Amino acid sequence: MRIANVEVFVAGLSRTPGSGPNCPMVKITTDEGLIGWGNGALSGGEQAVATLIEQHLAPRLIGADPDRVEDTWQLFQRSTYWRAGRVLAGATAAIDIALWDIKGKRAGLPLYSLLGGKSRDKVLCYGHAAGATIDDAVQSVLSYKERGYRAIRAQVATPGYEGGSYGAGGGQGGGGRPAADEHPARRVRTWEPTPYLRAVPQLFERLRQEVGDSVELLHDVHDRLTPIQVAQLARELEPYHLFFLEDPIPVENRDGLRLLREHTTTPIAIGERYSSKYDALPAITGQLIDYVRNGMSKSGGLTELRKIAVLAEPFQVKTAFQGPADIGPLAFAATVHLDLAIPNFGIQEDPHYGADVHELFQGLPHWSDGYFTVSDRPGLGVEVDEARLRQRPYHPFFFPVIRREDGAIQDP
Numbered sequence: 001m002r003i004a005n006v007e008v009f010v011a012g013l014s015r016t017p018g019s020g021p022n023c024p025m026v027k028i029t030t031d032e033g034l035i036g037w038g039n040g041a042l043s044g045g046e047q048a049v050a051t052l053i054e055q056h057l058a059p060r061l062i063g064a065d066p067d068r069v070e071d072t073w074q075l076f077q078r079s080t081y082w083r084a085g086r087v088l089a090g091a092t093a094a095i096d097i098a099l100w101d102i103k104g105k106r107a108g109l110p111l112y113s114l115l116g117g118k119s120r121d122k123v124l125c126y127g128h129a130a131g132a133t134i135d136d137a138v139q140s141v142l143s144y145k146e147r148g149y150r151a152i153r154a155q156v157a158t159p160g161y162e163g164g165s166y167g168a169g170g171g172q173g174g175g176g177r178p179a180a181d182e183h184p185a186r187r188v189r190t191w192e193p194t195p196y197l198r199a200v201p202q203l204f205e206r207l208r209q210e211v212g213d214s215v216e217l218l219h220d221v222h223d224r225l226t227p228i229q230v231a232q233l234a235r236e237l238e239p240y241h242l243f244f245l246e247d248p249i250p251v252e253n254r255d256g257l258r259l260l261r262e263h264t265t266t267p268i269a270i271g272e273r274y275s276s277k278y279d280a281l282p283a284i285t286g287q288l289i290d291y292v293r294n295g296m297s298k299s300g301g302l303t304e305l306r307k308i309a310v311l312a313e314p315f316q317v318k319t320a321f322q323g324p325a326d327i328g329p330l331a332f333a334a335t336v337h338l339d340l341a342i343p344n345f346g347i348q349e350d351p352h353y354g355a356d357v358h359e360l361f362q363g364l365p366h367w368s369d370g371y372f373t374v375s376d377r378p379g380l381g382v383e384v385d386e387a388r389l390r391q392r393p394y395h396p397f398f399f400p401v402i403r404r405e406d407g408a409i410q411d412p
């Protein structure tokens, strides 16, 4: 069997222009008519991923053996010479997922079976609750709990800086909806850490009063603090027993992570800004994190994430692979297959795909009672409605720019 054709296009998953996410899609067809689908991801750089695949990677695939998934991964990561940055990691991921899909369809087996079979029957997930005020955030958490979620990430807008808060209901990146005359590329929001550091412990104190210990609670700092600021926050949150505190500081600052660890027992999750096992490895072997969070479509695909899970296992680091909407439906399906197979799974982020996305991608992981399951269909088990998907145009997406009161750039 040989690869006969590789098609690439960027699809906008949302009906609302500019609200994202855009998915760089890959369709690989073999000379025997087998079709594999995958997607990469790079919010704010989707066209770069698609162009890299189309112009530079796809020509090497024509006539290649689709069974050689590992060899193809090595080819794109090593024979392209420059090593993996974010664009190559996303492009490799899209192809890798499509080749795994073909492998599963050829074998007549779901991916979790090819990965060693199920280590669990279902995958615990967490949903995203948020509010503009603590009252709103509490109501949002309660509504998730009512729907059956067992783990809930809770975010609240920073008082006085609602539009610049991360994850508090203002759209991806937390920048709020742009005014009608405001171009999204030039959208600027303001934010300050001090009121944020006061508000978050108040939120979790209220939440434990309202939900008791009946659900797991999580929080995402989104890399906005310094090591000592996040050490203060993590200590103050200890009485509320978070499942984890996510992205405490920018991933480049490994010594900062060590400082944080010396000050708190709040579990730490990091990895959505890693691109590879090489990025994740020092935090794993240094026991600097409790959950590793690389994203399937952003870190080289199933071949790479499987290895990251293996590397983490002896260090008792669990997985919390990233799963926001921009991870892409096919990458999300591949992630849940992996979650089912690995022994050191921790938790899975829920991308909250609506009925609309489920119609475009039939057979996506099924949510029930706080857990995801997959079907037993071969490969990813997902049927893509290609005709309709191709009618979903790409709309440029821009993360909002976050600045401090004095005008200086702040991590978004």
Ligand code: CO
Residues within 6 Å of the ligand: 220, 222, 246, 247, 272
């Ligand atoms: Co995050």
